[in-house]
Amino acid sequence: MEVKMFKFEEDKTYSMPPFFGGTVFDAKLTATADILSLNFTMNTDDKTLNKFLPKGFELLKPELTISLCQLRACNWFVGGGYNLIQVQVPARFNGKHDQLEGVFPLVIWENNTIPIIGGREQSGQPKIFADIQDLHSYNNKYFTNASIFGETFLRLEMSDIKFWEKGKLEKAKAAGPIPNNVFGWRYIPKVDGPGAALNEPILYPQSTSIINGCCAKGSVEWIPNKKNVYNYIIKQLADLPVHGNISVNSVAGTVFMNALKGRVLR
Template sequence: MSYQFEPAELYRMPTHFGPATGPRRGPDGQRFACKDTPKTTAISVSFLSRQEQLSALLPPGFSLGAEPVVTVTATYMKEIEWLAGRGYNMLGVTIPAIYHGKAGLTAGSFLLVLWENLTEPIITGREELGYSKIFADLPEPVTRNDELHCAANWDGFRFMDLSVGQLQPLSAEQITGNAVAAKSAGTLHYKYMPRTGEPGRADVQYAVLTPIAVPNRVVTSMSRGQGKLQFHLARWEDMPTQYMIVNALHALDVLEYRGATVSHTVGGKDLSDMQILLAPEGPATSL
């Protein structure tokens, strides 16, 4: 006799071994508090680019918001509860965007791509949440000549370099002021899952929001400085499934840099507060 799916339980492939564990379900079905972990270092560099270049990267229902500023963030997390104390690293690229949905306008940072160096968060984030996650090797940052240097590689090909220097610590008041000044609903995404055997059709296709609130996150320190970055032109032979992503980012004009930040935080959330944003014409597309 075949197995039956248990109502309200979390599954992902392979489903044959029962409900899955991950960021939103522990080994006994419990949730993770994310109160004292993870411990996170985030290094961000922003630059002004061209409106027409960024608008061309937005999916249906989105328009560019505010200034055409690209932010690239390298994030290093440790002591993650759902990984039994292990950690992983991320590299994300965001631009300001507005989603024109059934409930009105939703402004936030649209996540163009998020590289991670571990399979489990990639799978859970893509399938369960709708994050545009893919794999890369993301070594820990190194310090040279009073600058922080970050890099990203895929199978030996180095496709990004980022550096931050001239860092000055911010006061608690400045950190709070930065948070208050952020007029954003959160991070916007576009979830897309192709339909098996039918090229050009989707099983799932809709906009998603990660609400900005992270009640358990505490900023322990933050510094502001100057940064620079470069995405390196890739051949198909260098990155057979990602070269078009890297080359699109490489082609973005850097009109001027808009500063850099380094932040250290403790705590987070399990992202179970994700929201589907309905399209104006009705429910999200799901076949």
């Protein structure tokens, strides 16, 4: 009697563990969520930022943005939600076939493993886990923190909030979903030695519809700690100089994440 074995089907896409079946690939499927994002932007040292970017990418300006995002009512998440902190730089990809401007995430912390797994495997997003508090408010200040094993490694605070003027807000609403080219890099190490089994730049298209926005002053505090398993990342970010004040641009709306419309950049 022939034993039926598992096999991969060409018209399906799989995620780990793949042995229970895949789904038919449909590029029209879009992940959506209600989003509140606080984007802390600072001017810093371009030489140091350039050291983080892989070949093919160009730093557009010496600017680092740390974004706290609260995602809720996620359509792929049974209506649930999660928090993330994304550290990114503005960048341009200069390839043989693709020339695009967008943002290059250096690291993304998330407080749920489900989006971490998909984002890493499929879209090359540099996602790792952390406990990230919901946004809290007191005396017209908004704040949160991120920790690992109970040790806080980042504190964010927004103050002196000024909501957008009516004209600016109406213009943003009328614009509809604002496209955002999010870059990624899929790196899978070899099993039997140094080097990569997979090593390629990725485009992960996203867009955001805005329903409200404000600007504010920001405070960012990195807390290096040798007990933190990601201290080698935190220490390098903490060592970046900050030139001038930290500004915050905050928006609320709907985010559209088109992972299945992503592609390898050439």
